[in-house]
Amino acid sequence: MTALEAGSVIGDASEVLPPTRRRALAKFLKNRSAVVGAAIVLLFVALAVLAPLIAPFDPNKTNFAALRRAPSLVHWLGTDEIGRDILSRVMHGGVASLLAGVVSVAIALVIGLPVGLAAGWLGGWVDAIVGRITDALLAVPFLILAIALAAALGPSLTNAMIAIGLSQVPIFVRLTRGQVLAVRAEEFVEGARAVGVPQSLILARHILPNITAPLLVQATLTTATAIIAEASLSFLGLGQQPPAPSWGSMLNTAKNFLEQAPWMSLAPGAAIFLVVLGFNMLGDGLRDALDPREE
């Protein structure tokens, strides 16, 4: 125990990490809502990945003999305005939504993390400039910025992901910067600096491992936001382009057939709701499990 304590003072946090990580995992597994959230997310990932194998129909195959059919044994969720099977389209559409969630958060992290690290670690004029730019970006509401960017880049799924990712960069810059400021004041960082550990090594070994938890939580919750944002852009016609299936664009069409085919608007919306709910529950659970204060 004394060896462990000494180690943590000098700065090797990795030696004390495993027990905390184990405790976090136990805490996470005890949290029913977090586990349910993880299960929902996994289920949708499985459905999307396996869609080519298990979807009952080709998602883009039109069938003019079965236009706007109500749910039945053949078409469990019914068919749309040109006879495509809605269940198959919902399963395939999951790829666009999940991909948009993950890729845009990855874009935001890849830009936001280094910029936030630099601002928090270097301080001074770097921090001031980064701070003002982040303020300016945050001044435009997320979706409006994403709409303007998607419009500028042209409507497509890739551009929607870029637009959503870019508009989320400031969130990660702010979070990383704040975390770095908190961690750099810790004794083990000061100790490492005092004994002359190079800056890059301090950043990689001491700062980064200690800021991953809040970043992970934020990334999970932001994935939920990003999935809604992609659905919103696709709903407006700025995301996934037809005929490729996406939940948002399916809803865009469905809203024109509320009288004739109400089932068209049920499944895609329910799918968005469930996936986003799953990510939110997972994120909340991770936060509770990884937060050392909440004992």
Added chain:
Amino acid sequence: MWKLILNRLVVAIPTLFLVTVLVFALQRVMPGDPLLVMAGEERDPAVLEELRHHYGFDQPLPIQFLAWLREVLTGNFGASLRTGEPVLKLVGQTLPVTIQLAVASLLIAAAIGIPMGILAAVRKGTWVDAVANVVSLSGLSIPNFWLGIILILVVAVQLRWLPASGFVSVLDDPAGALRTTLMPAFVLGSGLAATLMRHTRSAMLEVLRLDYVRTARAKGLMPRAVILKHAFRNALAPIVTLSTLLFGQLLAGAVLTEQVFTIPGFGKLIVDAVFNRDYGVVQGVVLCTAVAFIVMNLVADVLYILINPRLRT
């Protein structure tokens, strides 16, 4: 105190400047040459050259930026490339519509979110807290355009209780306004209610632990009086500072809600502009939003300093 306020003002200026740079850059990456639209079908090179010169597009970018900035500073936020109407006029026409929707949805959000947050905090760890948590999680997770579609489906198409779309100003016809605004306001308010509930709950939990709440309880005050008069009043400050966050959520939500319910508001203005490739309007609207946001933030900061006795030195 005045130093603090001055400090906020000084910080807001470079932010505003950067916003203008951002918006100008956005306009530059927009696809398609707006002049091609203006030059008409023939695209006579001489006409194009003339237009290019007239609008200063033959100047270097920094010069163009400064010229544009001077216009913005004198209150000219650009004009529609289609109709030539100034952006500020279009914003002025659509903003009251969105404000009516926003105020209604804030009222609904406060009426749901705040009591639910207080209850969840007071009954922390019980089924009340659990139910409130599920409701707020759902409110945060449900895409509001889908909620709108479902409500239209049930309330307008099946039950025929309320109209599915349209807008009536509360100044013209209060009853009609209520009928057309109720559903969209609920849709827009649901997400806000969830955010408000979560923040109210955590602010209340912070306050309920404090000594003066315990003292009030020990004095034998009614629990309701303790919770509302002593705890909630003091929990209100962090809830009020949420307003800027809610503003962004409101505007973004309004874009989708107005689309679903075909309401001719600020959100529909930007979406229509995107589809009409009317970049003048897109740019102007983004600029207006950002400026409004920064000014609102500034006002909130200053109010906070003025209200908070600890900062009043």
